[in-house]
Structures are given as structure tokens and as C-alpha cells.
Amino acid sequence: MLKEILQYQKLDASLIKLERELENSETKKVVNKMVDQVRQAQNKLVELEKSANRLLADYERLKQEFEKKRNRLENLKKVDFKTRNENELRENSKDIKQQIASLLSLNKEITALSKKIVTTLDDFNKTKAVGLQAKNRYAESIKNYNSVAGDKTHKVSELRAELKKLEQHIDPKVLNRYKSMRLDHKFPIFVPLVDNACGGCAMSLPTSRLDILNKQKILECENCHRMIYLPDMD
Ligand SMILES: [Zn+2]
Numbered sequence: 001m002l003k004e005i006l007q008y009q010k011l012d013a014s015l016i017k018l019e020r021e022l023e024n025s026e027t028k029k030v031v032n033k034m035v036d037q038v039r040q041a042q043n044k045l046v047e048l049e050k051s052a053n054r055l056l057a058d059y060e061r062l063k064q065e066f067e068k069k070r071n072r073l074e075n076l077k078k079v080d081f082k083t084r085n086e087n088e089l090r091e092n093s094k095d096i097k098q099q100i101a102s103l104l105s106l107n108k109e110i111t112a113l114s115k116k117i118v119t120t121l122d123d124f125n126k127t128k129a130v131g132l133q134a135k136n137r138y139a140e141s142i143k144n145y146n147s148v149a150g151d152k153t154h155k156v157s158e159l160r161a162e163l164k165k166l167e168q169h170i171d172p173k174v175l176n177r178y179k180s181m182r183l184d185h186k187f188p189i190f191v192p193l194v195d196n197a198c199g200g201c202a203m204s205l206p207t208s209r210l211d212i213l214n215k216q217k218i219l220e221c222e223n224c225h226r227m228i229y230l231p232d233m234d
Helices: 002-024 026-077 086-167 172-183 207-216
Strands: 190-194 218-220 227-229
Touching: 002 026, 002 086, 002 172, 002 190, 002 227, 026 086, 172 227, 207 218
Parallel strands: 190 227
Antiparallel strands: 218 227
């Protein structure tokens, strides 16, 4: 099994190298930038829509208030002044003045709010256009990336298929351990014994551990947790 494991690790190292090259390529960076731009535009659109809805609700509320006050003013004006005494007339006129003042102030608020709504909608449309542009540029950058990286991505799929085949010959326990360490970016994972020490972290193995290694052929390093193997087993 050791032979397969080492072959697996060798192929995997090529895969890691290729994946890193692809990820760091200039064309991939452009793709990533476009993804960011599209996402940013989408987030902004969501926020703008929320605030537009809030503003419209405010607008409706103010308009209703305005209508209520206007009706009240109409009613005040309908009063038959002949039936009122001087005091009542004075009260009535004061009331009318107050209603007019609050109507004027409400009107001002509504105008200001309308302006805000127009600005928000304008911002929304502009952001939508920016997002659309970013989406088009994203599609273009993906095309560009695929044409530049085509050979490499093809090689990546090939390597993945080969690794999958090799996996059938490796103890699942060892394989799982390997995969979880690969996620931690600890590479290589299988290291030879070098001068009775771990080939990964160089920590010396005591005789008792060496005995176990000789028996098991593979031993986990107590320090770096890599798998140590006997090189002459290869
Ligand atoms: Zn070690």
C-alpha cells in the first residue's frame, strides 16, 4: 500500500501546484474581481430597495395625515358664523390658522421626501446598470480565463480522475487522515524517516517508537502528526 500512497501523494502534489497556479493567474484575479463587483452591486441593490420601501411607506403615511388635516380644515370653514358668538369665532379662526400652518409644514415634509425617493430610485437604476456591466465583464473574464487556462484545467481533471482510481487501493482510514491534513495545508503528509527522525519536522524518534515503525511500516509523528514511513520500503 505504501507504493500507492506515495504515488497518490506525488500526483496530489502536482494537482496542488496546478491549482495554485490557476488561482494565482492574472486572468483568475480578474474573474475574482468581477465576482466581487457583481456581489457588491447586488448587496447595494438590496439595501436601496429596502430604503425605497421605507420611504414610500413614510410618504403614504404623510399623505394620509395631510388628507385628514385638510378635511378638518374644510369642516372648520363650513361652520355657520352667524350662529357663533365672538369668543367662538375667535377660537374658530385660531383653529383654522393652526390647521393651515400644520398643512404647510406637512407639505414641506412631503416635498422633501419626494425628492429623497427620486434620488433613491435614481441611485437604484444606476447601481443596476453598474451591476449589469459587471456581469457582462464577468462573463467575458470567464471566457478569457478558460481560453488561457484551458490546458491546465484539463490536466487538473485528469489528475483528479487518476487520484480517484488510486484511492481504491488505499486504506480508507489512512486516506481520510490524509485528506483532513491536506485541508490543514500540511504538505507533504507522508514523510520518510530521515536519520531516525521525522522527515517533516525533524524530531528524533526514540527506540521504542522506531520499533513500532519497523513493525507497522507507517507511524504518526507525535510532534507534527505527519505519517512517517520507512524509505527502503519504497
Ligand atoms: Zn514530525
